[in-house]
Amino acid sequence: MHLKTPNIDPEKINALRGHMIAGGLILILTLLRIFVRFKTASPNPVTTSNAFLDKVAALVHLLLNLLVLVMAGSGIALALGAELPDIVFGGSGQPLPMNFQDFPARAVHGIVSKLLIALILLHIAGAIYHQVILKDKLMKRMWFGKR
Template sequence: MSNSAQGYGKVAIVLHWLIAVVMIGMICLGLYINKNEAYHLMSTHKSVGILIFVFVVWRLLLRLLKGFLPALGSTSTFQQILSRLVHWILLLGTVLFPLSGMVMSAMGGRGLQVFGTEIFPMNMLNGRPAAINEDVSEMAANIHELLVPIMIAAIALHILGVIYHQFIVKDNTLSRMLGCTKCHK
């Protein structure tokens, strides 16, 4: 089933919810790691980030190839602009979050591993990780950190928009993203 004006296809729905749940979980895990200095969880954070990046790229390619259906319907121009802006922030954020994390780790000399499987080796100097490009690693770290409040705000606006459309406008926005085009009619 592919996207149509009535709803999204099964692949789009699964990718949406998988990425949404994992990204929210990763933001929470990252905040937890930083607040509690729980650095023993960092390898899990990095591994999940690398894996979700594959699904993010897949979703982005589908969105670019198949478009951004279904249409926004009869909403005001302001709501349409805000909706498009929030969706683009979420799409870009889901790409930039894992990408900046991977660049930060790799250029910081810490390499890239997915649950112990090496993808990009550590850069070792005198038995310690040594930055490959500290400036690039720092820039990626700054992007990664800057994305946290931006993505939290965009996710909150997205959820509020869904609630508004589902229960006030009653255009079945949530129902369509749950794959239920006949719900609540």
């Protein structure tokens, strides 16, 4: 999410607050998902009968989790470096930095966001491929209850 509101606009703090809360929630849910994934039995991996696609699928799943963690880490690093917790949540009254681009973590945050978008699109394409082309009922397998 690229916030286009200038840092001098008073609404920027509200936008950052929402962005930081959403990012924190995504981090918590991702950590919970990873924990549950390691603590519960997993079904056998789905195969496409194509070794390359099967390897791509495994890599995409790993990278999705890893990049979400890197995204959150870079966001936390940026927030701490720019003293955002005090400004956004603590009401310190300090102005926001003139430009977040001055912080190295911002570059990482921006690059990882683009990589995550690409991986999410690839993941969606894979799900559609399974559902429409292979018709292997993968979506049903991922749902709750009897599979």
